[in-house]
Amino acid sequence: MRDLLRVLAVAPALLVAACSGGSEPTAATGPATLPAAYSYTLTSSCGERSLIGTYRVRVAHGVVTDVDPRGRAVAPPDLGDVPTIADLEAMIGAAEPDAVVEVERDVDGLLTSVSIDHVPDAIDDEECYAVSGLRDRAGGGG
Numbered sequence: 001m002r003d004l005l006r007v008l009a010v011a012p013a014l015l016v017a018a019c020s021g022g023s024e025p026t027a028a029t030g031p032a033t034l035p036a037a038y039s040y041t042l043t044s045s046c047g048e049r050s051l052i053g054t055y056r057v058r059v060a061h062g063v064v065t066d067v068d069p070r071g072r073a074v075a076p077p078d079l080g081d082v083p084t085i086a087d088l089e090a091m092i093g094a095a096e097p098d099a100v101v102e103v104e105r106d107v108d109g110l111l112t113s114v115s116i117d118h119v120p121d122a123i124d125d126e127e128c129y130a131v132s133g134l135r136d137r138a139g140g141g142g
Helices: 002-020 084-094
Strands: 037-046 055-060 063-070 100-105 111-118 126-136
Touching: 084 111, 084 126
Parallel strands: none
Antiparallel strands: 037 055, 037 126, 055 063, 100 111, 111 126
């Protein structure tokens, strides 16, 4: 009990010291701000579902507008089955408490990969995505 009281007494001081250390959090600690219209390459690589492979995805105002499969001779998936980068961020935040979530970001905070194992003891419920090649389409490119 005495040790618990010591920890509780010291914890606020440590918190204040950590918060007043003078260093600002970097953008890499959280999600990056996305342009209103962008394109990116999405590679979906695990789990048992139809969205497996590499796709060039175009997004406008938070909605997938076009999907172009890369490296496979199959029809594009339904647009509603393809996540935007914001959708991937939302999936991270909404993961179940027992889920195993692994997230990687670049130095600007842009998501580069996410892996979610929704039920660690189950098979084929995982979702694995790599994100690359983000391009702002405000100028019409991409």
